[in-house]
Amino acid sequence: MKCMIIGGFLGSGKTTTIRKLVEYLGAQGQRTAIIVNEIGEIGIDGDTISKGGVETREITSGCVCCTLRISMEYTLKSLITSYRPDTIIIEPTGIAFPRQIKSNIQSMHIPEINFAPIVSLVDPGRLSPDAGDLQNFVRNQIEDAEVLGINKVDLIGPEKLLETCLLLRKLNPKARIVHFSARQGGEDLDKLFCLIGRDSQSKTIHEARNSVEMSGVSAYSTEFEITSHDISLETVVSVSGQILDGIRNRVTQLNPEFIGHIKLSFAHKENFVKGSVTSAHDKPEIEILKKEGNYRSRVKVLSAVTSVSREELIETVDTTVSGQLNDRQLSYINVGKNGHGYSHAKINPFKQRNC
Numbered sequence: 001m002k003c004m005i006i007g008g009f010l011g012s013g014k015t016t017t018i019r020k021l022v023e024y025l026g027a028q029g030q031r032t033a034i035i036v037n038e039i040g041e042i043g044i045d046g047d048t049i050s051k052g053g054v055e056t057r058e059i060t061s062g063c064v065c066c067t068l069r070i071s072m073e074y075t076l077k078s079l080i081t082s083y084r085p086d087t088i089i090i091e092p093t094g095i096a097f098p099r100q101i102k103s104n105i106q107s108m109h110i111p112e113i114n115f116a117p118i119v120s121l122v123d124p125g126r127l128s129p130d131a132g133d134l135q136n137f138v139r140n141q142i143e144d145a146e147v148l149g150i151n152k153v154d155l156i157g158p159e160k161l162l163e164t165c166l167l168l169r170k171l172n173p174k175a176r177i178v179h180f181s182a183r184q185g186g187e188d189l190d191k192l193f194c195l196i197g198r199d200s201q202s203k204t205i206h207e208a209r210n211s212v213e214m215s216g217v218s219a220y221s222t223e224f225e226i227t228s229h230d231i232s233l234e235t236v237v238s239v240s241g242q243i244l245d246g247i248r249n250r251v252t253q254l255n256p257e258f259i260g261h262i263k264l265s266f267a268h269k270e271n272f273v274k275g276s277v278t279s280a281h282d283k284p285e286i287e288i289l290k291k292e293g294n295y296r297s298r299v300k301v302l303s304a305v306t307s308v309s310r311e312e313l314i315e316t317v318d319t320t321v322s323g324q325l326n327d328r329q330l331s332y333i334n335v336g337k338n339g340h341g342y343s344h345a346k347i348n349p350f351k352q353r354n355c
């Protein structure tokens with residue numbers, strides 16, 4: 001059984017790439033399972049990453065490379081026993097060290113597993129051209145990789161691509177470097193899939209770095225159940241865009257240079273409206289995914305950003321979501337992590353966490 005670790009900074013395109021990879025493996029008749037790790041308390045990508053025939057598990061509230069090793073071991077072993085996949089794809093949090101995840105899994109002594117080369121994705125538009133400016137953990141993610149994937153090339157010109165290649169080569173002289181647009185797919189992305197079909201050649205070093213402490217990223221996620229009936233899909237799409245816009249604007253006031261990932265998933269009847277913002281300059285990207293079933297209306301928001309305190313982030317997310325829902329006269333319950341209701345626009349009572 002092959003284990004693929006697809007790492008990379010918050011918002012670099014891991015989920016988008018994995019969605020395409022799952023289709024690619026499915027076309028080859030492979031049984032695929034995915035483990036998605038989110039640093040917030042509520043997972044978002046697990047809802048939308050899987051299509052029929054793929055088993056997805058979410059691990060939340062921390063990072064599997066350091067604080068949640070035991071959850072990872074349990075999830076991996078139960079997935080192997082219950083589903084017997086040919087391939088397990090791991091999407092770590094955007095602050096994780098992929099090599100540390102590999103080393104943790106190796107120490108679990110699961111005989112069936114062999115590893116694909118470790119992948120780290122990079123979003124060139126948000127990577128400083130000066131190696132000295134890179135945060136330690138971004139540099140570590142680049143150094144950890146056996147394959148470096150420069151994603152979102154549809155957004156950059158040839159000069160920026162060259163500059164990014166040179167920077168990556170300087171930081172990691174050995175890795176294979178490929179470039180593609182995960183969104184557009186095509187031959188360039190297939191090259192990545194071809195490379196990760198091979199076996200990993202790297203030796204792992206056993207070390208204990210704490211990604212949560214090193215990243216300086218604050219994270220918060222929350223969930224609201226919408227109790228109003230008869231909401232149109234149009235309203236869901238527009239309120240989703242406004243929530244993301246509102247959070248981005250307020251986070252930008254707190255830290256104009258923030259990078260990170262603010263994500264939203266709005267389940268509504270048979271649709272999942274999914275939205276995402278990765279920097280102060282980004283416009284919210286909204287897509288509508290159809291899923292089988294008839295879902296109760298729920299909106300989940302996950303935010304993970306640099307250099308903003310967690311208290312400020314909680315306040316920002318909770319008041320923006322409730323403010324937008326109030327403006328639309330939609331009634332709701334803030335159900336938070338465990339599905340326990342508490343009254344509108346209160347600060348989430350969960351304990352402060354590091355990440």
Ligand SMILES: Nc1nc2c(ncn2[C@@H]2O[C@H](COP(=O)(O)OP(=O)(O)O)[C@@H](O)[C@H]2O)c(=O)[nH]1
Nearest residue numbers: 010011012013014015016152181182183276285
């Ligand atoms: N233009 C463009 N946007 C992309 C591409 N890949 C991902 N994105 C967008 O970047 C944002 C973050 O992507 P996602 O896959 O959720 O990142 P993750 O946090 O690494 O899992 C989303 O809005 C995606 O639609 C790409 O190749 N081109």
Ligand SMILES: [Mg+2]
Nearest residue numbers: 014015045091
């Ligand atoms: Mg993701």
